[in-house]
Amino acid sequence: MLLKLLLVTLLALQLSAYDRIVALSPAINEIIFALGEGEKIVGNTDYCRYPPKSSAIPKVGGYFSPSLEKILALKPDIVILQENNLALGDKIKKLGIQTLVVKIDTIDSIRKTVATLGALLGKKEKSAAIVSRINTSLAGLRGIVKNKKILIPIGYYPEFSKEIFVAGQNLYFDDIIEASGNVNAFQSTQRGQPVLNLEKILKLNPDIVIILAPLMKEKKFTEEQLIAPWMKLPINAAKTKSVFVEEGAYAGVPSDRIVHFIDDFRGFLLETAR
Numbered sequence: 001m002l003l004k005l006l007l008v009t010l011l012a013l014q015l016s017a018y019d020r021i022v023a024l025s026p027a028i029n030e031i032i033f034a035l036g037e038g039e040k041i042v043g044n045t046d047y048c049r050y051p052p053k054s055s056a057i058p059k060v061g062g063y064f065s066p067s068l069e070k071i072l073a074l075k076p077d078i079v080i081l082q083e084n085n086l087a088l089g090d091k092i093k094k095l096g097i098q099t100l101v102v103k104i105d106t107i108d109s110i111r112k113t114v115a116t117l118g119a120l121l122g123k124k125e126k127s128a129a130i131v132s133r134i135n136t137s138l139a140g141l142r143g144i145v146k147n148k149k150i151l152i153p154i155g156y157y158p159e160f161s162k163e164i165f166v167a168g169q170n171l172y173f174d175d176i177i178e179a180s181g182n183v184n185a186f187q188s189t190q191r192g193q194p195v196l197n198l199e200k201i202l203k204l205n206p207d208i209v210i211i212l213a214p215l216m217k218e219k220k221f222t223e224e225q226l227i228a229p230w231m232k233l234p235i236n237a238a239k240t241k242s243v244f245v246e247e248g249a250y251a252g253v254p255s256d257r258i259v260h261f262i263d264d265f266r267g268f269l270l271e272t273a274r
Helices: 002-014 026-032 050-057 066-073 083-094 107-120 122-138 172-179 200-203 223-231 258-273
Strands: 019-022 042-043 079-081 099-102 149-151 164-166 208-212 243-246
Touching: 019 026, 019 258, 026 042, 026 050, 026 079, 026 107, 026 164, 026 208, 066 083, 066 149, 079 083, 099 107, 122 258, 149 200, 172 258, 208 223, 208 258, 223 243, 243 258
Parallel strands: 019 042, 019 079, 079 099, 149 208, 208 243
Antiparallel strands: none
């Protein structure tokens, strides 16, 4: 029933041409550009920085608090936003502007959103190629190492005096770990980015640690500075020198570019296996 409703919605949307799009998240913005339709974006958020052309597009504000006045002034044919912004979507609808709500948090939802936007913009072949590339990269993770506990801390911790954010369940990070035949070191029903302290990390005893640090250079940290405190801990990852830094900004954006993180992740597994 839900699939039928989505198809009907897409069919209705396709009856109109969309030449003026407002993209209300970096992921949506990136996917539209990847489909070759970036020139149709007339507005995006302050955080839409990739590709570089995105910076020149008029900004409507932040991710959760865009200006309805600015959106209206851009005269969009459609506003595309994520599922966690439903209240905002309702406000935009009341202004008489068409909206499309997409979910982007797991690998499956990324693939579905790429396909949905491809159908909407008449780029089905391009979207299929993007999804195929993601699937191929995921398949390439199998058999390198398995049954390892992988912890993905998010942020910059040159020392452990602060609580540490990590990638939890029900996100694309968890899907990538599972696709590789390994497990998330942090098992919980918590979604998003749970917070751990040092005691909890020691108890988890991860076999592999992958630190997400997209602003490492801007914050004037080196890879060595971020790895060093982890190497001092009595955990398996330190003993086998399986502590890595992911500095690619694409790792934190659930768009088509997640394929680059998957490929980097594969590289970390290969280093662990040596």
